[in-house]
Amino acid sequence: MCTHCGCGHDHHHTHDMSVSDERAIAIEEDILGRNNAIAADNRAIFRQKKILALNLVSSPGSGKTELLTATIMAAKDKMTMVVIEGDQQTSNDADRIRVTGASAYQINTGKGCHLDANMVKSALEHMSIEDGSILFIENVGNLVCPAEFDLGEAHKVAILSVTEGEDKPLKYPDMFRAADVMIINKIDLLPYLHFDIDRCEAYARQVNPNIRILRTSATTKEGLDAWVKWLTVESALCNLV
Ligand SMILES: Nc1nc2c(ncn2[C@@H]2O[C@H](COP(=O)(O)OP(=O)(O)O)[C@@H](O)[C@H]2O)c(=O)[nH]1
Ligand SMILES: [Mg+2]
Numbered sequence: 001m002c003t004h005c006g007c008g009h010d011h012h013h014t015h016d017m018s019v020s021d022e023r024a025i026a027i028e029e030d031i032l033g034r035n036n037a038i039a040a041d042n043r044a045i046f047r048q049k050k051i052l053a054l055n056l057v058s059s060p061g062s063g064k065t066e067l068l069t070a071t072i073m074a075a076k077d078k079m080t081m082v083v084i085e086g087d088q089q090t091s092n093d094a095d096r097i098r099v100t101g102a103s104a105y106q107i108n109t110g111k112g113c114h115l116d117a118n119m120v121k122s123a124l125e126h127m128s129i130e131d132g133s134i135l136f137i138e139n140v141g142n143l144v145c146p147a148e149f150d151l152g153e154a155h156k157v158a159i160l161s162v163t164e165g166e167d168k169p170l171k172y173p174d175m176f177r178a179a180d181v182m183i184i185n186k187i188d189l190l191p192y193l194h195f196d197i198d199r200c201e202a203y204a205r206q207v208n209p210n211i212r213i214l215r216t217s218a219t220t221k222e223g224l225d226a227w228v229k230w231l232t233v234e235s236a237l238c239n240l241v
Helices: 021-048 064-075 092-098 117-126 173-178 187-192 197-207 224-240
Strands: 052-058 081-087 104-108 134-138 155-161 181-185 212-215
Touching (some): 021 117, 052 064, 052 224, 064 081, 064 092, 064 134, 064 224, 081 092, 081 117, 092 104, 104 117, 155 173, 181 197
Parallel strands (some): 052 134, 052 155, 081 104, 155 181, 181 212
């Protein structure tokens, strides 16, 4: 169950008046505890196979898939990248990824508003991932629920596009606190918007002083070099441990 919106995992709802608050808290702890145990199993697989797993989180439409296709096209000669796509319905995003030549596995969550560790575990059973690869996990578009669910990733990467408003890190602090990296995407649109990018960065650092911030345009490829460089370094670190 997602305890924020009662999305259907186990079909318990915190809004259900027949479930006492105490019981709801116990259910929440149980669900997160089980999720964390499976996430630890996933993390052990990633460590053993030296896979850099990244959990991409954002609102719908911030450009996660576009950024992934641009990243794969820019770096596929240098590293092996594979993708798990999470959406409520359709295989559109996995199809978009496969056009680049990279392999992609689509998870449909139905009414679910986030991926959980067990969904990723099941996906891994269907995928054959080369040692030393980068695994991008594109989460369901939602700035709330995915913050709480560890999938076994090395880092959560939050993507915020400039059309969403610079105050989102303050409005959804849990997400920006859980993320190690924030990518501000669609910077090609800045001339047309009232979006104060420096203020956005300051807000993100206010909730998470250690957050690394990158600016990109998946469309014009501006800023992609710094992102690919970060991926290269992080992937190399995975290979050292
Ligand atoms: N102008 C501009 N549009 C972008 C950029 N990145 C993505 N888009 C567009 O934003 C829309 C949503 O992108 P998509 O990758 O599907 O977002 P997702 O829902 O986060 O995966 C699409 O129409 C993209 O072409 C960008 O950097 N600049
Ligand atoms: Mg997408």
